[in-house]
Amino acid sequence: MSGRRRAARPARRRGRLVAAACAAAFVLVVSGAVAWVSLGGDHAHQPRSRDAGAESSPMSTGRGSDRDAVPSACDTLSKSVADKLAPGADRSATLANQSDEHSECAWSLYGSRTRQLSVELRALAATGGTSATDTAIRTFSTEWQADRGGKDLSDGVKVRDSRGVSGVGEQAYVVYTVDASAAIGEAVANARLANVLITVHYSGGDHLNAAGTPLSSHTASDGALGAARDIVSKLESHS
Structure with missing residues (x-):
């Protein structure tokens, strides 16, 4: 599953001359694109409907700026969101993996009602x-293919739903899996904002009887996407 993929430590940004050249090239490309779209081109870039299910793909829109560092994952997710998804859970930062470019935080609640929420921020x-942004786009695409294909899942864990999502950063998707033996449902939401990847895992189940009930696709997916959307909003407001 995506997240906890160890990205290489980012190098510092290039000099102003390279940036200026890139900016000039960008203006030319955008000018041509605007003219082309005005003539009715590229219908393929219209977002697909939610009904497309596993066939839908994350669409890309450009809004964010590259970052050399990410804020603390524990502090970036709103407390109200964390409390809603994992009420009464213990919060802990993954200190071993903290750096300017990488931050993780987890909320865990065990017992008859299990909830686990983890957030990871990566500046590529x-x-x-x-x-940096193109590197993030490629990484995002690789993780999308791996997650929807169930790569690296434990035995007995199956992908039940996967779809691209619009309106969360510049690209986003959510994948829902179920571990039937443990009665655990989990959603991973992965979003990209410029060169930053925001990965949220939200899992759990209710074990009030011997069989147990996994967290539903609706609850898990909406929870993971809600957390990702909250973090993207914070990053955009401080860009």
Whole structure:
């Protein structure tokens, strides 16, 4: 599943001359694109409906600016959101993996009503001739394919739903899995804002009887996406 993928430490941004050249190229590309779209081009970029299910793909829109660092994951997610998804849970930062470019935080609640929420922020670096944002786009695409395909899942854990999502950052998706033996349902929401990836895992189940009931796709997916949306909003407001 996405998240907890150890990204290389980002390098510092390039100099102003390279940035200026990129900006000039961007203006030319945008000018051409605007003219082309005004003629009715690229219907393929219309967002697909939610009914497309596993066939839908995360669409890309450009809004954010590259970052050299990310804020604390524990502090970025609103307390009200964390309390709603995992009420009464213990919060802990994953200190071993903290850096300027990488931050993780988890909320855990165990017992007859299990809830686990984790948030990970990653600022990806430029690599070779690839910009930081393009590196993040490629990483996002790789993780989307891996998550929807069930790569690295434990035995008995199955993907039940996967879809691209609009309105959460520049690209986003959510994948829902079920571990039938443990009666645990989990959603992972992955969103991209420029070169930052925001990954939220939200899982749980109610074990009031021997069989147990996994967290539903609706509850898990909406919870994970809600947390991702909250974090994206915070990052956008401080960009």
